[in-house]
Amino acid sequence: MEILRQRDTGPTTRELELYFGPQHLGMVGNFSITLNVKGDRIVSAEANPGYLHRGFEKLMEERNWIQNFPLVCRVNVIEPGSMEMVYSMAVEDLAGIEVPERGEYIRCIYLELSRVASHLFGLWAYSKMLGFETVGGWAMYHRDLILDLFEELTGGRVYNIYIWPGGVRRDLPEGFIGRVKRTLHEIGGKVPDYNKTFFENRVFHERARGIGVVGKDEAKEMGGTGQVLRAAGQEYDIRKVDPYGVYDEVDWEVHTREEGDAYSRIMVIRDEMIESVHMVFKLLKDIPDGPAYNKVPNPFKWRIPEGETYVRLESSRGELGLYLLSDGGQRPYRAHFRTPSYPHGLTVLEKALDGESISDTGNIMISLYVTAPEIDR
Amino acid sequence: MSKVGEEITAHFPEINTHRIDEKRVEVNTDKGYLLSLLNFLKDGGYDHLGLISCVDRMEDGVLQLVYVLSRYAQDESVPGPDPTLVVKIPLSREEPTIVSSMGVFINAEPYERELYEMFGIDFTGHPRLDPLFLERDYDIPPLRKDFDTRRYVTEEFETIPPVED
């Protein structure tokens, strides 16, 4: 009788490999995910980095301390500010250089502005993933306004090399504070528009809720930091945990959500952006007078005493660390960046993509804020 | 001030720790202790593996593995920020092998893959020890000190003839 029990033939499968990137409209950055797909469900995903590997850590060993600044900021093209900051912090730590109070304030203002710029870029990328170029276009426009400020400050749009051992490269120009405020007011004035068109859009909710869930414990297991962790309910921000700059002197709070899905990650990013803007206003109010930088020794003869350090800060994507070694020479002996996207892009992403729909690959990737250049270095 | 250094020494008398500054504690050990030490630290609250790095100390003939560990949750028993742990393990430069720490920290996986291809360190028990970043096979792993990147570029890339002028 068993033979009669055979109903329809069971589903047979066939392996299908899809390449999400590097040449793919849904890919931001030069990165590739090999998707093993059944139907439109991802059975397993394999991150395939290395398309942007330039061997920074080797190149840094070949250049002297100051020459490394142009390299360092190019590790992450989306937010070079925090890269400069982490390298400066490490060099200051090794060489024992002090930073004046005003310098720290300007650094924090710069970092928060570049955080907002980076988040706006992320918003562009994310809304583009959902095919929502409208909000993306707005965000990109507002990012450009911030880049204009940077351009006035340093002359460069993207790579500024503003932060410098011992402070910043130069003091704020005249009237700059007013222009910062005006720009931030302009961006802030559009927040209701963003809310109405994007953050309260039902389609966005449908696309993002329950997608790519990374729970709190999971995220901690996999070395997640930044929004990944905060969206899962863990209040973890280096600016609070291990304060640098003047973050312990201003009043601000860490925003968290509980669900750990793409939606909550994006909402955490939104809240952080608003918080950063508020923080810039507070910093601008409290900014003391005085010198903005201490002098650095002659760069061509600068030797830093033997030693090693590990410094970390909160970039817009999570914990950014630098392990820097000096053997007492003119060049670093070894530098190794701990970039936030590294665990996010190589470990968390593979996990988060499991069992999701291929429609959501880019969605999840960008919500995790995976940035290819800082993985590859 | 944290007391993690003392705790380690109390638990593993052979391991010496020393405090670099208030933010960092250095732990020197050898590769036999790796897993038990990592497990101990993870249970003790140091549950965030920040980085696995490696330093090529060519003149000593040593590849020095560096594990950077920190805490996700603030240690409530001591005031102030918790120090970061820098665990250092020397490996022989000729035959660098060490057990994979993936069993303790999942995110060790890409770091170990990277060190495998950049320094040639063999992590036993690693499930996919295949190239992560690099397209080519380099005779000497590129981040070792004896790999001369400038000579490599001149010999490999500059010798390719231009197609047109």
Add this chain to the structure above:
Amino acid sequence: MDRRQLVKWLKEPLKMSNKYSLHVVYFCTGCGIIEIPPSITARWDAERFGVKPVATPRQANLFLITGYVSLKTLKPIIRTYEQMPEPKYTVALGSCPIDGGMYWDSYNTINHLDKYIPIDGYIAGCMPRPEAIFTGITHLWTLIDEGKADGYERYRERYQEYRSNQERLYGQLEWPPLYTGRDDDV
């Protein structure tokens, strides 16, 4: 559109349409890509000039190589370039594809991109600002007008040399050479 342009359109519709409808392969090969989003959005809006990113190389006729080219990236670049329909143009952004730029001594980036695929124009700078990209595009228009943007023809003519350079980097490539007879059945 003034009268001069209209005459041009009637005389040379091919060149004119190629000029004003440059569809870009979306391939972020390097950090130059960071200036592409501003160029295609509200501030600069490249679509005014008919420049827009498209999904696959089949639909594109302009390849913006945005920045340094690592060994692992060059292979998809070649593959993508070969899949684009002719006529096609390549423009390299930034200093790195010209001579390696600041990564001239890196073991993993190639220094001279034009050894492997033909380049019609370079936009120098690290990285080029959106204005520079537009200047580059308008310069490409001039080149197209003058018939100097002939990289694809050069590629066809000197394919053997290009291919041998590519294979010096990678060994045997996975796909058969172009422009040769193929097994039509499969």
Add this chain to the structure above:
Amino acid sequence: MVAMKVAGLVFSPIIAVLTGLLLTGASRKMVARVEWRYGPPLLQPFIDMVKLFFQRAPSHGEVFDYGLVISLSGSIVLLLFLPIGHLCPLGGGGGLLVIIYLMLIPPLGIATSGGEGANPYISIGVSRKLMLGLGYEVTLILVLLSVMSEYNTISILKVVQAQSESGWSLFSWPLVIPGIAYLLIMPAILGVKPFDVASAPQEISSGSHAEYGGKYLAFVTVGGGLSEFIGVALFVNLFLGGPSLPGAFTLPAGALGVFLGVILFLVKVAFVFSLNVMVSALFPRLRVEGAVKYLWGWPALIGLIGTIVVWAL
């Protein structure tokens, strides 16, 4: 009468192709304005077409070519059955049922052509397109059935005729119900956001168009413009009275009337189309399941209510 027929045979495809491309250009411009951009020239699609037409795009085989030709031919043949103003050369033969079936040919042609492209992105795109089709077709069929039952004819010409006498369906009871249902599913018929799942460049690299370049892309773009035109024109014919003016106004007879009718018709098409463009500019893309669920939700329910009301009355 014969002159009208010949004029229709020649002009309606031309009008439709031009309008389709112009609408594509206009939609790009409109979306650009919503994004605070200046936007491309209105004639940009034409420039693209000229360029694409002379590109040496690769072919994957005979089926790859023929499928595309059949697809575009299907669209054009369908136009001959669809009144554009007073032009409707083949309107008498078969009516809406033929239109429903002819609407199948373009996607199936693309699907067949893309099949030989041997690319999974194409397959995924086609499967999404068919699933989406199943989604909106439920409502569309209900809407068409209500209209056909209400006017007790399957001829679209008679539907248009009846409206010029009794007023536009969209503003008459009970056809307002299916009219609303049609409006709700129209973005899906046109394949614009939030229903552009079938092309979805960021997900599946423009789906069924992934292997098309050059003249192939030109053909599918023209076909896409046509199908957008058809989707809107069907609505205008069924619910906005085709070329007729509202209320007691009538168009003059003769050639002038025909001309004005076509213009009026195209104005209506442009208006309805721009509504959809606005929707598309303000929504992200849905997932396929989400799209199908939405389409089988309220629109289908409203359509069903409409059918039942029409049937019961």
Add this chain to the structure above:
Amino acid sequence: MLEAVLIVAFGGALLTYLVGRWSAKGRDYFALALWVVILGMTSYLHPGKPRVSTFYPGFLGNDLQLRVTSLSWLFAIIVASISVLVIIYSFRYIKGHEKSNLYYLLLLLVNGGMLGVTLSGDFLSFYVFWEIASWSTFLLISFNQGRALAAGLRYVVMSVIGSGAMLFGMLSLYSSFGTLDLADLSEHLAGAGGEYVLFIFLLFLVSFGIKNAIIPFHTWLPPAHSEAPAPFSAVLSGVLIKMGTYGMLLIFYLVAGAKIFLGLGTGIWSFHSILSGLAAVTIVLPSFVAILQNDAKRMLAWSTVGQAGYIVLGISFGTRLAVAGGIFHFLNHALFKSLLFMSIGAVERKTSTRDLNDLGGLVKRTPVLFIATLVGVAGLIGVPLTNGFFSKWMIYKTLILDGNPLLAFAALIGTWGTILYSYKLIHNVFFGQLPEKYRKVTRSSFSTYAPMVILAVAIIFFGIFPGFVLGEVSHVTTTLGFPPLDVELWGLSSDTGMVNTLNLLAAFVIVAAVVWFVFKSGAESPKVAQDDSYTAGAPVPEGKFTYTADFYGPLERVISPYLKDRIDIFYGGLIDFTEFLSDTVRRMYTGYVGTYVAYILALLAVVLLVQLGWSPW
């Protein structure tokens, strides 16, 4: 003449078997010649008016009669034509099979049985031929043993139930009116009470519904169709299940008459409305179940269930256009479904699999097969200018204008289901990357694709010139008591709502020519190999670059909560019930064919006893 056809058919079947013992080749050609002759004879039978001949006078006081009417001729000619094509197709398919002689014997017996069914003039001979066809069918379904045996068993259980019901009905008719002659019965039934007619209808509906696989009597069909040898699947799907259609037309329209049939009950609770509703369900559900299938033949089998729904819907809706559409659709379905089963059979023979997740890319290797399948699928969907379009158009039109838009909705949405699974079939078999293992697949032999090409040409021909068939259909509907259709060669003219394929054809040809010309005048296109495909920059992964698994995955996830659970439970219950029955049967009898006959005889005896002793009706 009438007897001669059947004598040739049955005698020829036995002779073929004997010839086959002597020479396989001779047997093939003998069988072909035989059926070509039968086809010729059948077409000669074309009736100006019905002709009757008695071949066995005085059985139970009745003459056993053969009779040919327009209706039966139409069915007979289809049976004969499909048989000829299937025999040609079988040449290659069954070549070298150890039991090929038995196969031919059974195939010819089935075909002869069906011919007999269509030509019967009274219910008794109808029943006899019906049983011959049924039992041979059982043996053919089980021909491949193994799973096929299970499928055959399931079929036989359902078939026995159907036969029992029919027998029951016949006996009842006989005891009521004392005759089984169709013509006589129709006179008697006209005066019978509504309840009695309903009772008779229900009994016959069970019997014919099982054969025609109306939900809920369809469970035998999918396994039977998928497990039978491919040529026989073509017969099974193309004509055998249409014997149920024939039976329905016979009992509803010829015996009872349209007036009685349509007058049974009122409003939506009338018999024919309920049957239409059932048919609508039969259209929609199987079309969606077919989407979920991964076995090509099983998918086609479910498709057969769905398409049979259209036919039943047409017949039961009971307007002139609907009945004509139903009959026309039966013809069309015979053409395209036979074609599709043949082509899947050919694919299975070449690749030794019919798993849709394992095939792919065959268009590069078997273009003729591909085009034939494409035409078949186009007919199945009803793409304009193929035959399926016209029959469906007629059904839709009458559903919309004469009554029920909801039924029209079901029919139209079923068409979309059809599109989805048809494309999946075409795509998974012929499109995508050609796997390494099929690089060596060769083109099919002439005898394999000749029948398919003939069928494909017929599909297009009847799509362009529907008038060719519709004239015949119009004759039939006239004999069934409807006013004649206004048929032209190119379609229907205005009194029923004009549709004209000439317009369509001319427009399509001209437009396609212009488009093709424009297409060709563009830049030339170099041909590229299949591994030169967009992969986001990577090389094509060998054997891993075809999208077939879960082709409509998202849709399945959406509909499964609504479809799967209830239907599965429902089907599961039915299957369990069937299993229970067959289990009982198997316990009582040991699986011999003969014992089943005994079972029927026992039933017959019981019914007779009940009738004689108790006379409930």
